[in-house]
Amino acid sequence: MISIENLWLSYTDKSVLEDINLDIYQGDFLLVSGPNGGGKTSLLRTILGLQKPTRGAIYFFEKGEPVDSLDIGYLPQKNSIDSKFPITVEEVVASGLMGKSAKRPQSVLKREIDYMLDLMGITALRERPIGVLSGGQLQRTLFGRALISHPEMLILDEPSSYIDRQFEVRMVDILRELSSRGTTIMMVSHEIEPFIALSNRNLYIDHTLGDR
Template sequence: MNLCNPIIELSDIRLRYGQEQIFSNVSLQVCRGDFMAVSGPNGAGKTTLLRILLKLLKPTSGRVTYFDAQGKPTKRLPIGYLPQKSGIDIHFPITVRQMVLSGLITGWGLRQPADAEQRLGEVSERLGLEPFLHKPINALSGGQLQRSLLARAIISQPEVVVLDEPLSYVDKHFEQQIYHIVADLAKSSTIILVSHEMTVISGMANKHIIVNRGVEVCQNTHHGPRSPYAALKYHNRE
C-alpha cells in the first residue's frame, strides 16, 4: 500500500460563474513525487482546475492547501508553471532572456540566485534557445515561444512543475526533446501535466485525472512505480 505524502490538496472545491456551475465538491490530493496527467474534452475546465490549484483563481468555496516536505501546511511552495500560449501577452516588451530569467525571481525576495547565468545557459542549450535569447517575445514563432515558456517554468528547479499543453506549437524534433526533459524533471519534481496527446504521457504518469464537463474529476491510479523512460522507449519503437 502506497502512503501519500501530500504536497497539494484541494478540498470541496466549488466554482460558479454566474448561474453556471463549473466544479462542485471537487477534492483532490497531489502526492509528493506524483506524475499526474490531466485530460478531458475542450472547455471541460482543465486549465481552470490548474489555475485553482496554483491559487491564481479563487474558487467560490473550498480550500487549496500546500504542504512542505514534513507534511506541514505552508503558504510557500516553489512551483514552475507553463501556461497555454493564449494566456501570454506576446506584446509585452521583454526579451526571451529576460522572460526565462524571470522564472528565478520569487515573489518573496525579488532576487535572482548567484548562479542565474549558469542556469540560463544550461536551460537555453537544452531547449535550443541560444539563437534568439535577445529577441523580443513577439518576434518568436509559436514553437519558439513555447520552448521559452518551458525554460522559464523549469529554470528554478521547482518542487512542482505544472505544464498546460506543453507540446502545443512544438515541431516533432523538439517534441521528443520535451518528453525527455519532462521525464528528467519527474526524477526530482512533482509533475502535473495537461495534454490532449496521451499516447506517451499516460505511460509516464502514475495518476490520470479526467476532467469531464467541468464537473467531475475521476482519478485512476496505476499500481507500482512507472518509469517515464520506459514509456518513451516504447513510443520510440512504434
C-alpha cells in the first residue's frame, strides 16, 4: 500500500528522521515504539501529507497500481487538538465522513453517526462542545472520527492515552475485528502490551528505523 524510500526530515539544523525505508502491505498491523522526540509522530504526519519530507519520497498503491493518495483514518495525539474550537462531539465524529456525505442520504449518515457514537460510548455527550470533555471522552470522540468512514488504513497516534481500562479492552476488540477484515493499521504507542498480540510487525523509531 505504501512505500517509503530514503526519507529524511529536518527542522532547521535538527534531524528528526534519517534515511527511513519502509514498505507497508495491505492488512499489516504495525506497532511503532521509540523514545520521545525520536520521530514517531513526524513519520505518521509525513505519511499523511501533513508535513513534507526534506528528502526522499512516499508512494501509494491500490491493487498494485500507483495512486495519489489512500483513504486513511487518523487519530492524532490529543495535545494537537484545539479544545477551544466551537464544535460538538457529534460534529467531530461526523467530520470523519467529510467528502463522502454528498454521496449518501441523510438518513444513512445519521445511522452511521448514531452507531459510532454508541460504539464509542459517547451518545450522551453528542451535543457537548469538546472543550468540556475529559481526556478520555475526547480520545473516544477522535477514535470515532477516525473509524466512521471505514477507511482502508488507520493511523493511530497514542490511541490508548487518557482512556480507562474498560474502554481500552473495547478498543483492542475493535482493532482486532478491523484487522481481521483486512484494514491496515499503523499505531504509535508507548503502551505496547495491550496491542502486541494484534500486531504482525513491531518497529522501533529513534530517528532511524529498526525492527523489534
